[in-house]
Amino acid sequence: MTEINETYKEKTSFNKRLVFLFVTFGILGAVFYYQIFNLQISNYSEYEIAAKNNKNEEISVQPLRGIIFDRNGEILVNNIPTFDLITKPFFIDDPDDFLLRLSSFLEIDEEDKRVFLSQFEKAKALNKELTLKQSISDEDKAKFLVRSHMFENAYVGKRYLRNYLYPKIFSHSIGYVGKPNEDELDEIYELKSLNKKINFTYTNQLIIGKTGLEYTYEDILTGEFGNNLREVDARGRTLGEKISSAPIIGNNLYTSLDLKSHQAAHKALNNRKGAVVAIDIKDGSIVTLFSSPTFPTNQLANGILQKDFDELLLSEEKPFFNRALKGRYPPASAIKPAIAMYGIEEGLIDWNFSIFDEGFFTLPEDGRIYRDWKEGGHGNTNLFKAITQSSNTYFFDLAYRSDINQLNKHLLSLGFGDKACIDCFEEDKAFVPEPSWKMNKHNFGWFKGDTVNMGVGQGYLVSTPVQLAKYAYIMANKGKFSDLSLKKDLVKSEKSIEFNKFSNDDWFKLHESMINVIEGNTGTARRLREKKNYIVAAKTGTAELVSGDNREQYSETRLDDNLRDHALIIAFGPMPNPRYAVSVVVENGESGGSVAGPVAISVLNSLIQE
Amino acid sequence: MRYLDFKRFSIYYDPYLIISITLLSILGLFFLYSASDGNASVLIKQSIFVFFGLILMIVLSQPDPQIYYSYSGFFLLISIILVFIAIFFGPEINGANRWISFGFVTLQPSELCKVFLPIFIASYLYGVNLPINLKNTFLTIFLIFVVFFIVSSQPDLGTAIVILLSGLYVLFLAGLSWTFIGSALAIFIISLPFLWNNFLEPFQRQRIATLFNPDLDPFGSAWNITQSKIAIGSGGILGKGFGEGTQSHLYFLPETETDFIFAVIAEEFGLVGLTILMSLYFFIFIRCFYLSINARDRFCRLVIGGLSLVFISTLFINIGMVIGLLPVVGMPLPLISQGGSSLISFYIAFGIIISMASHKKLVPR
Numbered sequence: 012m013t014e015i016n017e018t019y020k021e022k023t024s025f026n027k028r029l030v031f032l033f034v035t036f037g038i039l040g041a042v043f044y045y046q047i048f049n050l051q052i053s054n055y056s057e058y059e060i061a062a063k064n065n066k067n068e069e070i071s072v073q074p075l076r077g078i079i080f081d082r083n084g085e086i087l088v089n090n091i092p093t094f095d096l097i098t099k100p101f102f103i104d105d106p107d108d109f110l111l112r113l114s115s116f117l118e119i120d121e122e123d124k125r126v127f128l129s130q131f132e133k134a135k136a137l138n139k140e141l142t143l144k145q146s147i148s149d150e151d152k153a154k155f156l157v158r159s160h161m162f163e164n165a166y167v168g169k170r171y172l173r174n175y176l177y178p179k180i181f182s183h184s185i186g187y188v189g190k191p192n193e194d195e196l197d198e199i200y201e202l203k204s205l206n207k208k209i210n211f212t213y214t215n216q217l218i219i220g221k222t223g224l225e226y227t228y229e230d231i232l233t234g235e236f237g238n239n240l241r242e243v244d245a246r247g248r249t250l251g252e253k254i255s256s257a258p259i260i261g262n263n264l265y266t267s268l269d270l271k272s273h274q275a276a277h278k279a280l281n282n283r284k285g286a287v288v289a290i291d292i293k294d295g296s297i298v299t300l301f302s303s304p305t306f307p308t309n310q311l312a313n314g315i316l317q318k319d320f321d322e323l324l325l326s327e328e329k330p331f332f333n334r335a336l337k338g339r340y341p342p343a344s345a346i347k348p349a350i351a352m353y354g355i356e357e358g359l360i361d362w363n364f365s366i367f368d369e370g371f372f373t374l375p376e377d378g379r380i381y382r383d384w385k386e387g388g389h390g391n392t393n394l395f396k397a398i399t400q401s402s403n404t405y406f407f408d409l410a411y412r413s414d415i416n417q418l419n420k421h422l423l424s425l426g427f428g429d430k431a432c433i434d435c436f437e438e439d440k441a442f443v444p445e446p447s448w449k450m451n452k453h454n455f456g457w458f459k460g461d462t463v464n465m466g467v468g469q470g471y472l473v474s475t476p477v478q479l480a481k482y483a484y485i486m487a488n489k490g491k492f493s494d495l496s497l498k499k500d501l502v503k504s505e506k507s508i509e510f511n512k513f514s515n516d517d518w519f520k521l522h523e524s525m526i527n528v529i530e531g532n533t534g535t536a537r538r539l540r541e542k543k544n545y546i547v548a549a550k551t552g553t554a555e556l557v558s559g560d561n562r563e564q565y566s567e568t569r570l571d572d573n574l575r576d577h578a579l580i581i582a583f584g585p586m587p588n589p590r591y592a593v594s595v596v597v598e599n600g601e602s603g604g605s606v607a608g609p610v611a612i613s614v615l616n617s618l619i620q621e
Numbered sequence: 622m623r624y625l626d627f628k629r630f631s632i633y634y635d636p637y638l639i640i641s642i643t644l645l646s647i648l649g650l651f652f653l654y655s656a657s658d659g660n661a662s663v664l665i666k667q668s669i670f671v672f673f674g675l676i677l678m679i680v681l682s683q684p685d686p687q688i689y690y691s692y693s694g695f696f697l698l699i700s701i702i703l704v705f706i707a708i709f710f711g712p713e714i715n716g717a718n719r720w721i722s723f724g725f726v727t728l729q730p731s732e733l734c735k736v737f738l739p740i741f742i743a744s745y746l747y748g749v750n751l752p753i754n755l756k757n758t759f760l761t762i763f764l765i766f767v768v769f770f771i772v773s774s775q776p777d778l779g780t781a782i783v784i785l786l787s788g789l790y791v792l793f794l795a796g797l798s799w800t801f802i803g804s805a806l807a808i809f810i811i812s813l814p815f816l817w818n819n820f821l822e823p824f825q826r827q828r829i830a831t832l833f834n835p836d837l838d839p840f841g842s843a844w845n846i847t848q849s850k851i852a853i854g855s856g857g858i859l860g861k862g863f864g865e866g867t868q869s870h871l872y873f874l875p876e877t878e879t880d881f882i883f884a885v886i887a888e889e890f891g892l893v894g895l896t897i898l899m900s901l902y903f904f905i906f907i908r909c910f911y912l913s914i915n916a917r918d919r920f921c922r923l924v925i926g927g928l929s930l931v932f933i934s935t936l937f938i939n940i941g942m943v944i945g946l947l948p949v950v951g952m953p954l955p956l957i958s959q960g961g962s963s964l965i966s967f968y969i970a971f972g973i974i975i976s977m978a979s980h981k982k983l984v985p986r
Binding site for chain 2: 024026029032033039043047051052057059062065066243
């Protein structure tokens with residue numbers, strides 16, 4: 012046994028030092044305990060939130076989009092379910108083997124397989140779902156479902172597609188939906204005050220209105236976003252999902268559009284380039300807004316092959332161009348009633364005032380000749396005859412005596428040169444030329460000849476089909492009108508054009524002269540008389556794209572289809588109490604009466620003979 | 622005269638330590654089960670270690686302290702040789718050579734050094750006169766640093782620091798002169814910048830920097846500490862319940878079975894759970910203090926004091942790191958974290974402590 016070798020001094024020194032160390036640790040322990048107390052009690056709520064934020068990811072869920080109806084309650088656009096084959100890569104060990112087993116009874120495109128394999132690893136790491144095949148057929152769905160016990164790592168998921176029931180008829184008026192781009196996404200985040208972290212699940216891919224009514228009434232159609240809380244781990248893998256607030260389905264949109272009239276317009280135009288706009292005179296609502304040719308909206312909304320899209324985009328027919336709202340056409344002879352109104356209001360003419368039309372008008376200043384469309388002229392011509400037979404010479408003379416600024420003012424009051432519709436998508440203002448504009452643009456002063464040209468709706472004056480329809484509507488309604496609109500039962504204020512001289516009797520006579528365009532034996536659209544069983548007032552027009560000095564020159568010009576005159580007509584009926592006003596433009600259609608006229612009549616028929 | 626009475630078989634034990642350590646070990650298994658996400662194989666393996674560790678502890682309590690005195694050099698030598706074997710022949714895991722593989726189990730021999738280095742130093746200083754002269758002081762310090770550098774070259778900074786502390790505790794308790802301590806501290810502080818630049822790896826410097834400013838790198842080196850604090854803080858008073866910790870079970874918290882198990886306990890059992898756990902540790906701490914003061918001789922005093930301070934230091938470094946007061950360094954929560962080597966080394970330490978406390982001094986008849 013070791014000799015005990017210790018002193019009292021050594022023991023006290025040891026004890027003191029041991030106490031020193033233990034007390035040090037005791038103090039340290041108190042500090043630690045204080046820190047733990049701080050974390051768990053004083054700052055508990057802060058850390059509790061942090062832990063919840065860690066594990067919860069907020070996901071916005073888009074509600075089903077509202078349904079779009081026509082004026083009679085016909086569904087034009089709804090949502091239909093489609094079924095996709097969804098995989099859970101997290102539970103798939105061997106993707107090649109998985110595809111092989113699926114391929115034994117399902118046909119899967121090589122492209123789908125390639126996309127699946129390229130995204131597989133990432134989706135597996137994050138435990139995210141991966142769509143293998145979109146919109147599978149009922150047969151494929153059944154084939155999969157009977158074998159679903161063999162595929163716990165895949166399922167058939169339901170998703171809603173925007174379904175355009177009349178895809179070729181409302182392409183321009185209703186438009187289509189699509190995935191938002193970056194800017195549009197930012198806007199949605201801001202507008203709906205959504206969390207930027209939102210993640211749209213495959214079943215509810217975010218869609219927004221891109222054009223037409225889908226765009227204009229996005230707010231109504233889109234509904235209220237819901238929220239799902241997704242529990243994720245530190246690696247971002249999804250562990251579970253629960254609804255924290257359910258989405259509220261979008262409101263339905265009731266439009267003033269009329270299905271039958273669109274079908275009639277589509278059929279009558281038969282894919283020729285042109286546009287039809289019809290207005291309900293009762294409230295100024297648009298019942299027909301049709302541009303031709305059209306494009307397939309379902310494919311655009313739900314997926315179109317790049318090749319097909321490029322073909323549409325590059326087509327010479329320009330199917331995406333909304334001619335009804337953006338096509339700029341000279342109003343041609345259809346402007347004549349407006350010029351007549353101006354002449355009467357200003358006291359330049361009255362219904363008895365007549366000229367002798369020898370087939371041309373000579374500008375006194377320089378002897379320049381302005382030709383009538385009819386060789387030899389219309390002879391003795393008063394206003395009634397000038398409208399019915401569309402005498403150019405009469406209106407050349409009237410325009411010559413007009414003040415261009417006053418005339419412009421009059422045209423502007425009829426809606427030219429401004430947007431006609433309050434909820435149309437990207438409407439063009441078209442153009443009423445002013446002398447100052449010409450000076451700036453062409454560095455050339457306004458000639459008297461320019462005013463003369465405007466008298467027959469040629470020259471610099473251009474209008475859109477929707478403006479022409481509004482103009483027809485104003486005339487039909489004797490100067491009273493509301494702004495045009497597409498949404499049903501929109502509250503609008505009624506406006507009216509103020510006249511001093513132009514009286515109710517003048518309105519009557521103007522209507523009579525326009526009725527005679529069709530009903531009279533010498534009217535320019537008399538061939539339309541038999542196509543209907545009610546009375547219609549109209550004015551035809553033929554917009555010259557190339558001005559020629561005579562008919563012989565035009566025979567050469569018309570060899571090129573694209574340089575042929577545009578045919579147009581404005582009409583309203585049934586008279587004497589008109590209910591609908593319509594405008595039709597057929598590009599390169601040549602004759603307003605015989606080409607645009609029948610289109611207008613079939614649209615009116617569909618509206619009036621319901 | 623128990624030790625001479627061969628007819629009577631007696632067992633040497635300390636009921637307070639044995640009960641509290643067993644309780645802590647069982648509680649540890651319970652915590653580990655949740656921390657490992659209910660992994661049965663982890664739990665079974667750990668249970669085997671606990672079971673045999675407790676037996677080993679009782680077994681090691683039986684020999685007279687004299688044995689440990691006589692063989693302390695031998696034990697230390699064996700430990701150091703094993704460390705070398707690990708360095709040169711052991712499997713490389715995560716760029717470190719700390720382990721020796723025995724097929725079914727891998728052990729970390731450096732853990733043994735933190736037990737046998739203080740015992741050897743205690744035995745060496747037992748015979749020297751007070752105050753310890755400079756020669757003995759330097760010899761001891763030289764030995765401590767040799768072992769420190771061997772272990773830190775594995776590399777294993779955490780264990781090396783504990784080994785360094787274990788030696789220094791004994792040296793301090795044995796009566797290192799205050800003058801020496803003062804000058805050593807002064808030199809240490811002056812050379813801190815030098816040490817910082819030359820001895821710390823960039824990642825270690827980063828860990829210390831983020832301790833003072835976690836915003837420096839919230840997703841990098843501060844990630845662990847941030848997540849650990851969230852886990853502890855979100856536990857609140859009562860915790861989220863057994864197996865309900867979102868931070869630990871959703872992988873936000875790293876190393877849940879080992880270094881960060883304290884945060885798991887905090888998240889799932891709250892302040893109440895932590896208070897119970899820390900009371901158990903505190904009880905062991907106080908009992909060791911008592912046993913150390915009342916030990917039969919200087920050797921036993923130094924060993925009990927040194928070993929219990931090793932235990933306490935490990936505990937404090939672990940908790941300090943998890944609650945964000947100390948830089949991140951690999952350090953288990955004693956008797957609870959997963960890992961056989963750490964467990965076994967503490968059972969050995971407590972076995973020796975009990976032996977030293979329960980064998981009374983030989984009194985001449």
